[in-house]
Structures are given as structure tokens and as C-alpha cells.
Amino acid sequence: MCVAIPGTVIKLDGTKATVDFAGNIVNAEAGLVNVKVGDKVLVHAGCIIQTMDEKLANEMEELFNEIEGLTI
Amino acid sequence: MQTLEEIVKALKEYDGDEVRIMEVCGTHTAAISENGIPAMLSPKIKLISGPGCPVCVTVTAVIDKLVELSMREDTIVLTFGDLIRVKGTDKSLADAKADGAHVRMVYSPMESIKLAEEDPAHTYVFAAIGFETTTPVYAMLLEQADKKNLKNLKLLTSLKTMPEVIRWVVKNGGGIDGFIAPGHVAAVTGSGIFEELSKELGIPFVVSGFEGAQLLMTIYALVSMKGKTGMKNLYKDVVTYEGNLKAKEAVEKFFEPSDSSWRGMGTIPGSGMTLKKEYLQFDAGSIGLDTDNMPAGCQCANVLVGKLRPYECPLFGKVCTPDNAHGACMVSTEGSCYNYFVSGRK
Numbered sequence: 001m002c003v004a005i006p007g008t009v010i011k012l013d014g015t016k017a018t019v020d021f022a023g024n025i026v027n028a029e030a031g032l033v034n035v036k037v038g039d040k041v042l043v044h045a046g047c048i049i050q051t052m053d054e055k056l057a058n059e060m061e062e063l064f065n066e067i068e069g070l071t072i
Numbered sequence: 073m074q075t076l077e078e079i080v081k082a083l084k085e086y087d088g089d090e091v092r093i094m095e096v097c098g099t100h101t102a103a104i105s106e107n108g109i110p111a112m113l114s115p116k117i118k119l120i121s122g123p124g125c126p127v128c129v130t131v132t133a134v135i136d137k138l139v140e141l142s143m144r145e146d147t148i149v150l151t152f153g154d155l156i157r158v159k160g161t162d163k164s165l166a167d168a169k170a171d172g173a174h175v176r177m178v179y180s181p182m183e184s185i186k187l188a189e190e191d192p193a194h195t196y197v198f199a200a201i202g203f204e205t206t207t208p209v210y211a212m213l214l215e216q217a218d219k220k221n222l223k224n225l226k227l228l229t230s231l232k233t234m235p236e237v238i239r240w241v242v243k244n245g246g247g248i249d250g251f252i253a254p255g256h257v258a259a260v261t262g263s264g265i266f267e268e269l270s271k272e273l274g275i276p277f278v279v280s281g282f283e284g285a286q287l288l289m290t291i292y293a294l295v296s297m298k299g300k301t302g303m304k305n306l307y308k309d310v311v312t313y314e315g316n317l318k319a320k321e322a323v324e325k326f327f328e329p330s331d332s333s334w335r336g337m338g339t340i341p342g343s344g345m346t347l348k349k350e351y352l353q354f355d356a357g358s359i360g361l362d363t364d365n366m367p368a369g370c371q372c373a374n375v376l377v378g379k380l381r382p383y384e385c386p387l388f389g390k391v392c393t394p395d396n397a398h399g400a401c402m403v404s405t406e407g408s409c410y411n412y413f414v415s416g417r418k
């Protein structure tokens with residue numbers, strides 16, 4: 001139930017956003033975040049709950065940096 | 073720097089002390105099963121599913137109240153898909169619907185605004201369950217309902233928060249060496265609360281995303297950090313240290329911390345959220361819904377805190393299957409029993 005899906009804002013009208021999820025176009029409430037068209041966002045239950053930092057998205061190097069020096 | 077291959081190999085060959093890692097969040101439980109992660113780990117690394125599936129931890133009194141409301145002439149209950157099939161003391165919302173009660177499934181709570189606006193003759197009650205991820209969505213809903221002065225839209229709340237139940241599981245559960253912190257809860261709360269919990273409890277926390285590689289690296293980090301305090305964030309594209317401040321503000325406007333009842337765990341002080349006094353006109357009767365009449369023989373209570381594996385429940389796969397779910401943990405696609413059943417996870 002806590003699933004949240006990443007998408008891209010393609011239109012904004014006040015706090016109503018239109019979000020593109022890989023071709024699926026859905027309306028989402030944007031009142032919980034500061035967004036602009038083109039932003040990557042995380043949508044949960046019809047609401048954008050967070051914006052995503054595209055620079056860090058799927059950056060394996062970042063992940064490895066975070067666990068640098070740990071061994072088992 | 074290591075490579076992913078080295079991490080995968082190390083996790084398979086690990087032969088140190090046993091490490092028990094809890095994934096608190098139901099979405100992680102599902103992602104772990106889908107990615108086949110349990111089979112990739114050494115038998116010395118045990119993954120345990122925790123109490124982070126909102127549908128699974130909702131007590132029967134809440135379902136009973138929703139069923140009662142749905143049977144009123146002038147009331148329509150709106151709910152997310154999973155909750156509809158969870159049995160209350162006698163029946164689920166799906167059973168009530170089959171008997172003619174007013175129950176409707178929606179994808180987003182925000183849909184209830186339009187429904188209530190277009191049909192002033194009925195009171196719409198949203199079954200507002202969820203954790204820190206979902207509570208801001210209800211705050212948004214109330215913001216709009218308040219602005220539009222909607223009198224026929226209410227919430228039946230059973231809202232939970234993570235920190236207190238994590239403390240409870242550490243004290244009363246089956247011995248946990250590290251936590252995979254819930255990613256989408258952390259997107260809202262920030263990773264900071266897990267750093268505080270780590271210091272307080274002396275157990276490591278790693279915030280993780282939902283991809284296989286992220287989860288493997290998270291598990292690797294937690295095995296390495298066993299016995300130590302520390303928090304790492306492996307979901308930085310979404311989770312910041314402070315979280316979503318706007319969402320937290322919206323929640324604080326409408327809700328306040330409260331005690332909350334959890335399936336099989338009883339009432340845990342400070343583990344939930346209820347509407348503030350000044351917004352009680354939006355409440356559909358959520359106070360005091362503590363009774364928890366679990367189905368006879370169901371072990372969800374022990375499963376949710378990691379004392380028992382789903383397949384150790386005598387009813388698992390026999391009386392209780394996804395098509396004929398006995399307990400809540402077999403209903404939700406994020407439930408532990410459901411996931412162990414469909415993936416054959418051990």
C-alpha cells in the first residue's frame with residue numbers, strides 16, 4: 001500500500017499536476033511539494049510525496065560510496 | 073571499491089555470527105520476494121518481515137466500524153483495494169458489499185473530494201489507514217475539503233507511525249540485529265529519525281530503495297554493521313536527511329500523535345496519529361477502536377514482530393491461502409504470509 005511510483009511532471013495547473021509514468025498519463029495532487037514541469041517525482045496514492053534528484057537516480061557509484069570501507 | 077559481484081559473493085558465502093535483519097516495510101517485503109533475494113543469502117543471514125504493511129496491522133474494531141458505516145442508508149465507505157478483503161470480527165467490507173452495503177474502491181483518497189461534492193445526499197467516509205507515507209495525502213484531502221467547506225466527507229482514521237512500533241519490536245520481538253528502514257516512509261520523514269533510533273537502540277539502520285542491487289547493498293551494509301550504531305542512506309535520490317518539510321507541516325496542521333492499536337500487539341503509546349480537536353468534524357468515529365478479534369488460530373501477531381515465519385503458522389497454505397485468506401497478512405500483496413506463499417520464500 002505504501003508503493004510510490006516515479007514519474008515526470010508534464011503539466012502543472014496550480015496544485016494539480018499531470019505526471020507521465022513511462023507513457024501512462026495520470027493526474028496527481030502537487031500540494032505537498034515545490035515542483036515544476038520536467039521534474040522527476042514520486043507519486044503515492046494520487047499525491048506527489050517527494051521530488052527526485054535525477055543526478056543521483058540509479059547512480060551505483062553513489063551507493064558504493066555510501067558503503068565504502070564496510071566488509072563482512 | 074567493491075563491485076556488485078563481490079557483494080553478491082560475500083553475502084552467499086558469509087559464515088560469521090547469525091544476523092537477523094528486519095525489513096519493516098511491506099513494499100520491501102514484496103520487492104525482496106520478487107527479486108529472489110532470500111535465496112541469494114547465506115543461511116546465516118536471516119531476513120524477517122516486520123509490521124509495516126498498513127492493512128496487516130489494522131485491528132478488527134476498525135474494520136467492524138467501517139462495515140457498520142457502510143450499512144447505513146446515507147453513508148458510502150471508500151477504501152483502497154487491499155483493505156476490502158480483510159475480515160473484521162464477522163465480515164470484511166467485501167462481504168458487506170456483497171450483502172448490499174455501500175463500499176467503493178478508489179485509487180487515491182483525493183478522488184473522494186469530487187465524489188462528495190457531486191453527491192451531497194450521502195456522507196463519504198474514507199478508510200484512512202497508512203503510515204507516514206500516506207498521512208500527508210489525507211492532510212491534502214482535508215486541506216481541500218476544509219477550503220470547499222465539504223460537510224459530507226469524513227475519515228475513519230487508523231494511522232500509524234514507525235518509531236514507536238520499531239522500539240516495540242526491538243523490545244518484544246524475536247531479536248533483531250539491523251533494520252532495512254522503510255524507503256517511502258523515509259521519503260517523507262527524512263533519514264534523520266532513523267539515525268536517532270539507531271543511537272537510542274544501538275542497532276544499525278539502512279534506508280533502502282526497492283531495486284535488487286540497492287537491497288543487496290543494504291543487506292551487506294547491515295551485516296557489516298551488526299552490533300554497531302549507525303545509519304546509512306542508500307536511497308538518496310528520494311530520501312533526504314530532513315524529508316519533505318511541506319508534507320510534515322501539512323500533517324501537523326491536521327493531526328497529532330496518539331496511542332494506536334496494532335494487530336496482535338495491543339495498544340502502543342504514541343504510535344499513531346489522530347485528527348486534532350479543531351478538525352474533529354472530519355472524524356467518522358475513530359476514537360477507541362482498539363478491540364482486536366483475530367481469526368481463530370491466526371498467527372499474524374507473531375509473524376508481524378518476527379517471532380514466527382509465515383510458513384510456521386499451522387494454517388499457512390492449508391486453511392489460509394491468498395484465495396481464502398484467514399488472516400490479514402495473507403490478504404495484502406504486501407503481507408508477509410501472502411509474499412511467502414506466492415514466492416515460496418523460506
Ligand code: SF4
Pocket residue numbers: 369370371372373375382385386387388389392393397398399400401402403409
Ligand atoms: S498464514 Fe494465515 S492464519 Fe497463519 S498467520 Fe498468516 S494470515 Fe494468519
